[in-house]
Amino acid sequence: MQYDRRMGPSVRAALLAGFAVVFALWLLWGYQLVRSLRQIEQNVTSVHETYVRGEQTLSKIRTNVLLGSIYLRDALIDGATPRRESYRDELMRLRSEVETLVASYVAAVSSQDERDHWERLQTELADYWASRDVAFTDQAKTPNEAAALLRDRVVPKRETVLQILDQLAALQDVANARHQQEIDVLYRQVRTRLLTMGAGTLVVALMVAVMASRHVNRLQREIERQRRIERDNREDLERLSARLVDVQEQERRTLARELHDEVGQALTAAKMDIGIALRAELEPRVRSALEEARDLSDQTLRSVRDMSQLLHPSALDDFGLPATLTAYLRNFAHRTGIRAQLAETMETRLAPDIEMCVYRIVQEALSNIARHSGATACTVSLNSGGGMLRLIIEDNGRGVGLPANRLSSGRGLGLIGMRERAQALGGTFNIKPRDGGGTIVMVALPLEAATGAPAA
Template identity: 35%
Template structure:
């Protein structure tokens, strides 16, 4: 039963682990793919260095980059049939994959990708490295291609060999018959004239390795050998560096051999300016990352300079007596034996660290001891100065332990309280020198000081003979490592201050009484002064009001006079002047009229004169309409409308409220406005019907006069018309408004709204 449970638990754990691993795998699935295609096989130093350099750069971004390596192994297999087989293999292998960048290493891989790029790699950008036979023509027809050209510094290596062997008179050059070998030979030919003219060049190429080995054995002792690229023999069979060195017997040769190929080092060759496969790989990977980050491969410049390092084999340097100081700066020496320090470097460093720590600890302890002794000496000196200083103070200086027992009291305090130093040494309680009535308050003060709330306290101190005196005490805490160890403070005798306070209190009370008496006298005088000022201000106010009343009365009289003058002018203009004008016209026509006609005109003239007489009487009557005073506005309006209808023959309808209560001023103004409006209807409107309506509201009275005449044009109305101006002025004077408008159906409407201003 237990086993079954264990199996189930293990199964669940494995299942959960698998799920987590699957989720992690899915989340970490790279989004970009890079293919590195090598011309040669794995295990070659050159190939492994390239892989190391490219991996160091791309593995930093391995979460997003999937890095895959393929080897063409052209050193062991070559020919058209083999390349065709690789073509079929890679086409089937990568049929469903699309690479973001393809990196080619050396010539064979580049030419293979150039031929099958579109078919196999879907036109992916290409970064080449280690390309020996580079020329701009080989990139014709290719886009998105960049890379690094492999151009070993043959001249620097040859110059170095001649410099390290100044007696050399012959320089043998060994290369194979491959494209790389021919390229290197061409480089030597180009720099041949720049070499030391005293050194003769001998080319050992296009020969079997055994023959080259025999030729080397026949070279004179003042010869130096340069081994170039040698990867295939004359039959086209690939050869590795070990077999080349073994066949040529270079490890047994008495001649120094130099090279620019890293694979040959450590096999009997001295060294030279070696192309660094790691550095070359890093540069190629850097170009690939630039493309992955969005740059076009065609926009990335092709690098011509190849990274090289001066690299040497230490046993060969010893063999040919070459000092390390003769080597170029920053040279790399392989298989150099370690010195004693190199062999035991870690132990030596550990011992030095241990000795350094011990020495530092000893120095720190020594300094600490010196510092402590100095601090103790300074403390004793400070204590001496402190006691000397406190002895010169008049105040009582105290030090207490945490139980409030005396540990120190200065000499003035001992004398004031009549105690001896032995009492302090016997830890006299502080509360013995405090009056019994204040001991509880002092205990509270000390407790509050611990909480940081105590400032000072006033108390009565008691001498040994029972004499008490008032004092103020201020205490500070004594702390060691944040722990309370006691108190230190001062006690100030305030007897003199107390006596001064008593005297001051007496003087203050006396002064307060005097101030109160004086204040009472000043308050009484101030009250009388305010009464006098108020009477004077009231008199001035009444005088101002009287002057305002006089000005209002004068303005009112002037207004009445002006209004009366304007009213008389309107009456004369509208009635009497018109009748006199007509009478003048009739009189002018008498001279030219015949006897019968003259009689008629005389009758008409008499009628006009009667009219003038009536107008004069009416004007005199209208100078003060007594009907308003006797019967009110309503009766006056009814009389005037009836008189208007009889005089003009124009129908006049009247609408009045049941009661119309307003002031005399308002009634007179409304009556005058009605008179002027109906007079204008008679003169100008050519109307047959007039409607007069007076309505009373809560606060205002509305007067409306409508006729069915020709209507008035407000825009063309003369601004100097005395009748309209008079009506408007009367309404404004009452605080109301006046309007005259043309009715759309025909006629004119005059509207006046004024306040009641009831009696």
């Protein structure tokens, strides 16, 4: 599967858009919820207020009408003129109170049927209040006359008014029930709308979630694939490095043997031949030439031996690691002028591949000290413990820079080679600036389980 890089941003944009839509939908949903609740609340309050106001108005009219009847009866019974005036005033007050109340209430009535009833009520009330005048026009009345008046003219009017009031109360009940129904319908509508919106939002959210999880899955698969490729590459590289080290060792061994066996033998033979020739009677000029040739052969033989030793330290096999290292350090100090000492060592013989690994790492580390550190002294120490062999090489030079510590940033192969050798034996390699200046190289190798190493 080739991962399409353009897919990333577009999927991300789609996901962002999806999340934005879900968020916006939830916001809208919340807004609708609050608005609808407010609407329902307003409706309920207004219905309740209208109902209560209607009830209060009706009750007040009923009370005033009944009170009016009582005052009228009292006025008829009570013959004294001054008191009749106070009854009249009282009746006037009751009337104007009722009229004001009715006028303000009727203005707010919306139903035509109810309005008709209220108009009828207003007419009947006007008649009713007019009927009270009989008590004040005819002066003196006998109780029988007063009772007849009440019975014939006042009571029927009052009954009519009370009937209309009852009808209005019934109408109000009906209107109230209708309003309740309207509120129920509104509530159902709001509920349906909110449920629909909620379901829609949920569907969008699910779609976004599915998209997101598919995207994450794809990314995860891609990461896995990259990881596999990286691991394969690393394994290939490790195999290649190990093989390189191996081939290098074999090459060096072959070269060392060639030098030692072929060139060394030939030079030795030449030197012996020159020795035989020198035993004869010779002209001084020839003798001196032959002596020069013998010295040259000697010198070349030593160089060949040194080279052979550098290429493949056969001394390792013969004398072991401490002796070989000591000789190498002495040689190094002699060549470079940098003091070098084996500070700590161990006498037990180690596996040949470990000894060769340690020797090669010391070789490269010392060569780095000579080339890069500017140090005046260095120490090599070797010790073991806990099944591990620890090699430490320190110098008092300028110290390795941090990038070199990362092994991969420099162009050199020395550090890489050292690490490869250590890792090939299951060990670790580390190089870092030393506390107090200089560089420290630390290698740890398991003493057992050394495998796959290029043996010398």
